[in-house]
Amino acid sequence: MVPSSGKNLNVPAPRHRPGEEPEFDDLDIPNAGAVARPDILTDPKEMFTYANTMIRVLNMKNKAVGEWDPKLSPDEMRKGLTDMLTTRIYDDRMQNMQRVGKMSFYMKSRGEEAVAVAQAMALDKKDMLFPSYRQQGLLISRGRDLLDMMNHCLSNSRDNCKGRQLPIMYTWKEGNFFSISGNLGTQFCQAVGWAVASAYKGEDAIAATWVGEGTTAESDFHHGMTFAAVYNAPVLLNVVNNQWAISSFQGFAGGERATFASRGIGYGMPGLRVDGNDFLAVYAATKWAAERARSGGGPTMIEHFTYRAGGHSTSDDPAKYRPEDEPEAWPLGDPVERLKNHLIEIGEWSDERHDQAIKDITAMVTKKYKEAESYGTLNSGARPEVSSMFEDVFKEMPDNLRRQRQQLGV
Amino acid sequence: MPKMNMVQAINSAQDVMLEKDSSVVVFGEDVGYFGGVFNCTEGLQKKYGIQRVFDTPIAEGGIIALAIGMGVNEMRPVTEIQFSDYIYPAFDQIVSEAARLRYRSGGEYWAPITIRTPCGGGIRGGQTHSQSPEGIFTHVSGIKTIMPSNPYDAKGLLISAIEDDDPTIFFEPKRLYNGPFYGDPKAQAQSWDNHAKGDVPEGHYTIPIGKAETMRAGNDLTIVTYGTMVHVSLAAAELSGYDVEVIDLRTLTPLDIDHIASSVCRTGRCVVVHEATKTGGFGAEILSQIQESCFWKLESPIQRVAGWDIPYPHAFEWEYFPGQERVLDAIKKVMEG
Numbered sequence: 071m072v073p074s075s076g077k078n079l080n081v082p083a084p085r086h087r088p089g090e091e092p093e094f095d096d097l098d099i100p101n102a103g104a105v106a107r108p109d110i111l112t113d114p115k116e117m118f119t120y121a122n123t124m125i126r127v128l129n130m131k132n133k134a135v136g137e138w139d140p141k142l143s144p145d146e147m148r149k150g151l152t153d154m155l156t157t158r159i160y161d162d163r164m165q166n167m168q169r170v171g172k173m174s175f176y177m178k179s180r181g182e183e184a185v186a187v188a189q190a191m192a193l194d195k196k197d198m199l200f201p202s203y204r205q206q207g208l209l210i211s212r213g214r215d216l217l218d219m220m221n222h223c224l225s226n227s228r229d230n231c232k233g234r235q236l237p238i239m240y241t242w243k244e245g246n247f248f249s250i251s252g253n254l255g256t257q258f259c260q261a262v263g264w265a266v267a268s269a270y271k272g273e274d275a276i277a278a279t280w281v282g283e284g285t286t287a288e289s290d291f292h293h294g295m296t297f298a299a300v301y302n303a304p305v306l307l308n309v310v311n312n313q314w315a316i317s318s319f320q321g322f323a324g325g326e327r328a329t330f331a332s333r334g335i336g337y338g339m340p341g342l343r344v345d346g347n348d349f350l351a352v353y354a355a356t357k358w359a360a361e362r363a364r365s366g367g368g369p370t371m372i373e374h375f376t377y378r379a380g381g382h383s384t385s386d387d388p389a390k391y392r393p394e395d396e397p398e399a400w401p402l403g404d405p406v407e408r409l410k411n412h413l414i415e416i417g418e419w420s421d422e423r424h425d426q427a428i429k430d431i432t433a434m435v436t437k438k439y440k441e442a443e444s445y446g447t448l449n450s451g452a453r454p455e456v457s458s459m460f461e462d463v464f465k466e467m468p469d470n471l472r473r474q475r476q477q478l479g480v
Numbered sequence: 481m482p483k484m485n486m487v488q489a490i491n492s493a494q495d496v497m498l499e500k501d502s503s504v505v506v507f508g509e510d511v512g513y514f515g516g517v518f519n520c521t522e523g524l525q526k527k528y529g530i531q532r533v534f535d536t537p538i539a540e541g542g543i544i545a546l547a548i549g550m551g552v553n554e555m556r557p558v559t560e561i562q563f564s565d566y567i568y569p570a571f572d573q574i575v576s577e578a579a580r581l582r583y584r585s586g587g588e589y590w591a592p593i594t595i596r597t598p599c600g601g602g603i604r605g606g607q608t609h610s611q612s613p614e615g616i617f618t619h620v621s622g623i624k625t626i627m628p629s630n631p632y633d634a635k636g637l638l639i640s641a642i643e644d645d646d647p648t649i650f651f652e653p654k655r656l657y658n659g660p661f662y663g664d665p666k667a668q669a670q671s672w673d674n675h676a677k678g679d680v681p682e683g684h685y686t687i688p689i690g691k692a693e694t695m696r697a698g699n700d701l702t703i704v705t706y707g708t709m710v711h712v713s714l715a716a717a718e719l720s721g722y723d724v725e726v727i728d729l730r731t732l733t734p735l736d737i738d739h740i741a742s743s744v745c746r747t748g749r750c751v752v753v754h755e756a757t758k759t760g761g762f763g764a765e766i767l768s769q770i771q772e773s774c775f776w777k778l779e780s781p782i783q784r785v786a787g788w789d790i791p792y793p794h795a796f797e798w799e800y801f802p803g804q805e806r807v808l809d810a811i812k813k814v815m816e817g
Contacts, residue, residue, distance in 0.1 A: 198553070231586040241585040248552070249585035253576045259542045260577070263549020263557075270505070270531060270555070277549075289569070293542030300537055462587040463622050465645045468690065468734035 082321030088389060092399035099401060102129035102348070103136025110362040114340050121331035121341035124375060127350035128408050132415040140192075140354040144418035150191060150211075150349050151409050151419070152427060154183040157207040158406060159431045160216055161380075163439055164223055164237070168384045172447045173223050173237050179204045181379030181397065182312050184349040184405035185280075187211045189308070192356035193278060198268075200248045200261035200279035203238055204310070204378075212245045217438045226446030226453065232462070233454040255285040258294030258307065262369075265298070265305035276363045278306040278356075283330050283373075284315025287323045291333075295371065299337040304363035306356065307371045309333075310346065312378035317391035334371035346376030347405040350412075377402070456480045484680040485672040486657045489631035490520045490596070493638035494558060496684050498528045501556060504642060506533045508543060508560030508596075517562055518598055518657060540566055544573035547593040548581065557593050558642055564599040564651060565611045578647040579622030592645045596638070599627070600708050600755050601792050602655035602665065602801055610792035612707070612756035617649050618733045618765065624689055625732040627651040629710040630660070630677030633730055636687030644689060653707040653755075663712035663803035692736035694743070698725035701749035701814055704740050704766055706732065709753045709785075709802065716807035722815055732762055740766065741773035748779040749814040753807055758786035780817055783810040 086092045105125050108117060127134050134141075142150070161178040168176040179186065186207030190199075199208050209219060221228040223237035231241055231249075241249040251257060261279030268275050285291060286309055298305050309330045313320050323330075334341025340362075344355045352374060359370035379397040381388045388394075413419030446452035457480040460471045467475075484492060497504045506521055512535040515522030525533035536543050540561050547557035561567045567574075574595065582590040601610030618625050626641060626648060628634040634652070641648035655661045659670040672678030696714055700722040703713045706729040717724035725743055729736065744750045750770055752763040763784045770782060785802045793800055 200549075229586075230588070231584065234586065235584050239584070241588050243585075243588040249581060249589050251577065251584075253572055256545065256573060256577050259545030260549035260552070263546035263551075264553045265549070266546065267550040267553035267555045270550075271553075289539075289541055290545065290572075293537075293539050293545060296537050296539060297542050297546055462583045464624075465582070465590070470734060470737075 082319070082326055084319035084321065084392065086393050086396060088391065088393055090393055092393045092396040094399060094401045097401055100124050100126065102126040105136070105138065107137035107358065110358055110365060111367045112340070114335070114338050117340045118335055121335055121343055122329055124343050124345050125351050125355050126345040126348050127354060128348045128412055132408070132411040134350055134412060138351060138354040140350055140357060142350065142353065144413065144416070146191070147409060147413055148419065150187055151406070151413060152431070153187045153207060153211045154349070154406050154409065155427055156431050157183045157187065157210050159428065159435050160210070160219070161206070163435050164220070165384060167439070171449065172443070173225070174448055175237050175384055176223070177203055177238050177383045178380040179206055181404065182310060182346060182374070182376045183207050184352050184409070185308070185310055185346050185374045185376060188349045188352035189278065189356045192353045193360055194275070196246065196275045197360070198246045198248065198261070198264050198275060198277045200257040200264070200277060201250060202254070202257070202280045202282060202285070202310070203250055203252070204282070205280050206238065206240070209240060209242060209245065209247060212247070214242055214245055216435060217442055220439055220442035221445055224442055224447045226442065226451065228445045229454060232458050234459070255281050255288035255290035258290045259297055262294050262298045262301070262303045262305050265303040266301050269304055274364060276304040276306065276360060278308065280308040280310055282315060283309055283311040283320045283325060284318060284323050286330055286333065295333065295337045298369035299339055302368040305369045306359045306363065307369055309371065309373045310376060311373050312376050314378045314382070314392070316382040316386055329373060331371065331373035339369045339371055341371045341373065343373045343375060345402055346374030347402040347408060349405055349409040375402070481679040482682060483673045483678045484631045485659065485678065486631045486634050486652065487519050489635040489680045490638055490652065491522060491524070492680065492682070493635045493642070494521060494524060495527070497558070497639060497642045498524060498532060500684065503555045504558060505550065505555060506558045507536050509536055509538055509562045511535060511560050516560060518654065520596070521560065540570035541573050544570040544578065544593070544595065548573065548578050548591045551591045551593050552589055556642060559593065559595050561595060561597040563609050564597040564613050565608045567597055567613060574617070574623065574647070574649070575620050579620050582646070583622060590645055591647045593647050594638070594641045595647070595649045597649065597651060598654040599651040600653040600655055601797060602661060602708065604794070604797060605792070606794035607791040612754070612787070614651055614732055615756055615760065615762040618762050622647070624648045624734065625651070626689060626730065627653065627707045627732060628730055629653065629656060629707055629728050630675070631672050631680050632677040633687055635680055636685050637689065637730060639684060640686045640689050643686070648689070651707065655708050656711070660711045661708055662715035663801070665798055687730070690731045690734040690736055692727050692729045692731070692739040694725060695728050696724065696726040698723040699747060700724060701751065701811065702727060702740070702743045702747045703751045703753055703807070704729065705753040706730065707755060709755055712802070712804055713753050713807055716804040716811065719804065720808055720811045722811060724811065735766070735769065737769050737773065740770060744770050745774045745777045748777050750782045751785060751807065751810045751814055752782065753785040753802065755787050755802060757789045758784060759789050761786055780814045783813050785810045
């Protein structure tokens with residue numbers, strides 16, 4: 071037996087484990103407004119610093135400050151807040167329904183709602199989205215009916231994926247939302263392909279794609295970055311650094327040595343590091359990158375520095391690998407609270423309106439869910455036609471599938 | 481009708497489609513200015529421009545991912561994986577993505593992509609330039625697997641593959657690029673000029689995916705084969721003294737089992753031949769389906785001739801390659817017991 075005492079071997083370990091006191095005092099977080107906003111066509115070689123600082127707009131006093139303030143109207147910000155609230159309330163409802171056995175699986179986006187909602191708002195509706203599995207806020211911001219999302223999660227008779235996909239792995243072509251895979255990172259270079267085609271056709275639409283920080287270790291991440299840089303693809307390459315990949319902290323993706331945003335530098339593209347819990351900062355950085363891409367400036371990589379406040383999915387218990395109170399100790403706060411407090415600060419919102427909004431959204435979600443259940447759940451009620459499971463393997467059903475369908479007797 | 485070798489036929493298919501459809505683009509490692517390591521895209525960049533025929537980074541997974549994304553954005557990409565031995569880094573993109581996109585999205589998205597890739601040995605390529613991995617892909621639902629054995633079929637099938645709205649893998653037996661190969665490396669190289677299948681029309685024509693072809697009619701036994709082994713099998717059939725029927729599958733999936741079964745049920749004897757390794761190879765599937773359809777008509781056990789279950793060895797290439805003798809042995813076995 072060889073003793074494991076190698077002094078030069080590093081197996082990363084997170085800051086805290088269950089039972090320990092979470093503290094983040096030494097995190098280097100610049101003040102809101104401290105970072106300048108460069109011209110959208112700035113040479114990436116002059117932008118190295120953006121990968122190692124943090125773009126922030128909302129300060130501790132709930133004011134929007136600095137050059138990155140996107141100056142959104144109160145209506146726009148209220149839409150952002152409402153969409154984030156809707157995402158959160160929807161998530162809670164669906165997770166609860168998974169707990170009582172109505173569906174097989176669920177994944178919440180609690181704590182990182184600003185990433186999807188602000189980015190959907192900052193992009194054009196014609197822009198194509200290649201998300202990972204925790205950006206349901208994109209659908210909500212783009213106006214997909216929650217009923218359709220629920221029908222999908224329940225794999226019922228109205229599921230547009232015809233009962234073939236796990237819950238949350240949505241597809242919504244009408245909203246330019248790609249089909250979510252499940253094999254991590256596969257969408258990253260596909261988004262680049264979509265963007266290259268857009269550029270080939272001389273069209274104005276761009277693509278955006280998302281992976282978690284853990285997935286930056288996959289070869290697909292490297293492919294996406296390389297191909298985007300080589301072909302100057304009009305694409306936004308987002309890394310949602312929510313600190314945790316199931317039980318593995320970001321150190322296992324190489325986050326101890328360098329920021330994820332700095333990955334962009336090596337490929338010759340801007341890497342922006344953004345406070346992912348700051349709705350306005352995410353919006354502003356996305357707008358900058360989208361304008362750059364649309365103006366021929368090529369790809370931008372954005373690291374959204376955020377925190378996964380819930381478990382990875384309904385299949386893991388985060389208390390087994392991190393302190394239960396770590397989410398509360400996260401120094402960058404909660405994205406919903408921060409935007410809410412800003413709107414209150416500028417006199418465009420109130421606690422009463424907020425409480426009322428929660429009540430209204432909850433009632434709406436409850437009503438929609440009730441209707442969704444009337445179309446079936448995974449375990450009871452209506453399902454898609456069984457015979458449909460042999461369809462769409464190919465455009466036209468080959469003989470061997472036709473025979474197998476006959477064998478099943480459907 | 482002009483004579484073309486297989487390289488020219490494959491080039492011509494891409495030329496025809498680039499001309500016909502502006503959504504067709506061709507890309508892969510070294511396929512642009514250089515025209516590909518086997519010249520299959522020679523001259524196409526010059527003719528259609530650098531945005532339609534272009535080089536890629538050396539990243540097979542990235543090449544296929546790029547194609548899928550472009551396909552979703554209304555294009556029709558034709559990719560080249562330089563050797564099928566290099567296809568494995570793209571495995572996830574082919575199997576989990578291209579093949580499943582239509583299904584998992586409920587038919588909202590699909591990947592109309594073509595993956596061309598040279599396969600097979602006999603060119604002193606060693607274990608990294610000789611493999612026949614088709615059986616790995618025939619196991620995957622959602623992709624069509626094609627392997628032509630001659631210039632005429634290659635062009636017609638490649639055009640069909642490019643026009644197909646589902647992902648296709650188009651295996652090109654590289655030993656056949658310049659001429660038919662009958663299994664004897666010491667024999668003088670043959671040219672497609674003297675072969676009927678070297679007559680290739682200049683323009684657009686298609687050969688349907690999923691249709692086998694009888695290359696030699698006979699009543700004593702049926703050889704079911706594809707790729708390079710079609711020619712080896714035909715040569716062995718001539719030497720055997722028996723009245724051998726030889727079927728070229730051309731498409732592996734979807735498999736034309738009706739064509740095969742009607743022949744084997746008639747002859748009652750069958751040999752399945754491929755160059756790929758034996759265990760778990762596509763021959764096992766063919767054999768299995770034949771016995772499901774023809775068991776009571778069979779006069780003797782079906783035999784398989786295949787590559788040994790080893791990597792393709794550089795110095796022992798011709799001991800590995802299933803040549804005429806191995807096919808003849810199998811013919812004797814099914815005829816004489």
